[in-house]
Amino acid sequence: xxxxxxxxxxxxxxxxxxxxxxxxxxxxxxxxxxxxxxxxxxxxxxxxxxxxxxxxxxxxxxxxxxxxxxxxxxxxxxxxxxxxxxxxxxxxxxxxxxxxxxxxxxxxxxxxxxxxxxxxxxxxxxxxxxxxxxxxxxxxxxxxxxxxxxxxxxxxxxxxxxxxxxxxxxxxxxxxxxxxxxxxxxxxxxxxxxxxxxxxxxxxxxxxxxxxxxxxxxxxxxxxxxxxxxxxxxxxxxxxxxxxxxxxxxxxxxxxxxxxxxxxxxxxxxxxxxxxxxxxxxxxxxxxxxxxxxxxxxxxxxxxxxxxxxxxxxxxxxxxxxxxxxxxxxxxxxxxxxxxxxxxxxxxxxxxxxxxxxxxxxxxxxxxx
Numbered sequence: 159x160x161x162x163x164x165x166x167x168x169x170x171x172x173x174x175x176x177x178x179x180x181x182x183x184x185x186x187x188x189x190x191x192x193x194x195x196x197x198x199x200x201x202x203x204x205x206x207x208x209x210x211x212x213x214x215x216x217x218x219x220x221x222x223x224x225x226x227x228x229x230x231x232x233x234x235x236x237x238x239x240x241x242x243x244x245x246x247x248x249x250x251x252x253x254x255x256x257x258x259x260x261x262x263x264x265x266x267x268x269x270x271x272x273x274x275x276x277x278x279x280x281x282x283x284x285x286x287x288x289x290x291x292x293x294x295x296x297x298x299x300x301x302x303x304x305x306x307x308x309x310x311x312x313x314x315x316x317x318x319x320x321x322x323x324x325x326x327x328x329x330x331x332x333x334x335x336x337x338x339x340x341x342x343x344x345x346x347x348x349x350x351x352x353x354x355x356x357x358x359x360x361x362x363x364x365x366x367x368x369x370x371x372x373x374x375x376x377x378x379x380x381x382x383x384x385x386x387x388x389x390x391x392x393x394x395x396x397x398x399x400x401x402x403x404x405x406x407x408x409x410x411x412x413x414x415x416x417x418x419x420x421x422x423x424x425x426x427x428x429x430x431x432x433x434x435x436x437x438x439x440x441x442x443x444x445x446x447x448x449x450x451x452x453x454x455x456x457x458x459x460x461x462x463x464x465x466x467x468x469x470x471x472x473x474x475x476x477x478x479x480x481x482x483x484x485x486x487x488x489x490x491x492x493x494x495x496x497x498x499x500x501x502x503x504x505x506x507x508x509x510x511x512x513x514x515x516x517x518x519x520x521x522x523x524x525x526x527x
Contacts, residue, residue, distance in 0.1 A: 238315050238351050239279055247272050248508050252515075254291040254293075255522045266293060278352035279508065282317045285309070286507040289320070289329070292522060295483070299330020303507075318345040319356050320505040324365055327503045339363050341481045346376065353510035358382025362413065362502065383407045384502050391419045398427050398434075407453075410494040412501030417442045417491075433480055436460040440484045454481045 206499065234314040239248060250265050257265060272280035285305030291297030303324065309317035318341055324330065325337030342360040350357070356381035364373035365388040370520050374392060379387035386404035390396065396404075421442045424435040440456055458479040497502075498513070507519070 172445075232305045238349075240312055240314050241277050241279060242279045243272055243275075244279045247277055251279075251507050252285050252518060255518050259474070260295075272517045273305075276308065278312040278317065279313035281305045281309040282314060282320065283507050285317065285320060286505055289324070289505055290523065299324070303330065313348065315345050315351065315356065316506055316509040318342075318348070319509065321357065322359060323503065323505050326359075335363065335367055339367060347375075349511045353512040353515075354380055354382035354385075355506065355509065355511060358384035358411075358502065361385040361388060364388075365415075383411050384413060387415050388412065390416075391423065398423065402434075406491065406494070409491050412495060412498065412503065414445070417445050433461060433476065437480055437483050437487070440480070441487050444484060444488050445491075445494065452480075453484050457481045457484065 166527070178206075239245060241247075247269065250269055253445065254262060254265050254269075258470035269280050269283055273284045282305065285302040287293060288293050288298045288305065289302035289330065301320065306317040306320045306324075310321055322338045322341035325334045325341060327333065339360075342356065342363055345356045346360045357376055358378060359375035359382075361373050361380055361382065362384040364370075364376060370388065370392055373388040377389050383404075385407040390401040390408075393401070402420060405420050405423075408416040417438075420438040424438050427434065439460060440453060441453075443456070444453065446453055454477060458473070458477045460481060461477055498516075504523075508515075
């Protein structure tokens with residue numbers, strides 16, 4: 159838990175406290191965090207004093223070259239880090255949601271020690287803890303930003319991404335799309351990370367800001383489902399079924415823009431024997447007014463309007479087919495959104511933060527979400 163949490167945590171149990179939260183309160187009062195940090199400093203000092211030149215020489219010989227180490231720390235295919243402690247810190251962060259009680263708090267104490275040392279990976283995790291009020295810490299957007307900013311000063315990509323995310327979605331501050339755009343493009347310039355969250359947010363912000371060229375430039379090499387929105391909306395060269403799939407996948411991120419574009423691209427697609435425009439027009443309407451629409455009546459009007467030469471004998475069957483599709487597709491898209499437990503507007507404790515990482519934090523984030 160970050161250090162400032164010690165100053166803000168309550169000294170008494172609160173109604174409804176879980177054993178884990180109470181353990182956190184007890185830990186803060188007991189001074190155990192300081193004891194662990196002090197013990198670790200003493201152990202490190204003793205180890206340094208015991209090391210002679212021969213030990214140091216053998217250790218150096220076993221290490222990779224500086225260039226190899228730098229490449230491994232920055233982009234090793236598992237996470238992005240910028241400090242020598244980065245790998246250890248990321249490993250600890252990944253362990254936190256899998257541990258309980260004393261084991262979890264021992265890990266949090268180690269992360270606190272790294273935060274106090276100014277390790278950017280730990281600073282970012284502390285900012286994440288404050289942003290969502292995790293592990294008994296208070297939810298404090300100002301503290302979250304200050305920790306992110308300290309890590310961003312070291313050009314740490316996840317911290318810059320989180321600052322962009324908070325600025326764009328207005329968490330603890332008025333929404334600032336221009337600042338968010340500058341920040342996220344700074345994060346993009348650092349390099350590619352395999353979860354595609356950085357390029358996805360950059361593409362999405364450019365698209366929302368109306369900058370089609372920038373959205374297309376970043377989005378064409380981005381595998382984030384957020385990038386699917388401008389890629390499908392603006393690329394008329396793609397087959398219609400491919401554009402529909404891209405937009406459906408984008409809806410899983412939690413961004414609702416795909417509903418509108420499913421209606422628009424099917425409307426512009428020309429001859430429509432499958433009644434796709436009618437279907438997705440009603441899917442979009444049902445999304446904004448669930449439970450208050452007579453879908454079958456709307457399907458009849460939609461079908462009659464779009465097919466003046468239709469065989470009236472088959473109208474009832476077609477209307478029933480449209481109605482069934484709309485209801486089934488609405489449920490399917492809702493399920494896609496529920497299956498993605500870490501949506502596009504969320505900050506991250508580290509990068510890459512793929513679905514498997516989101517699954518690790520799903521339980522921890524449940525209450526905050």
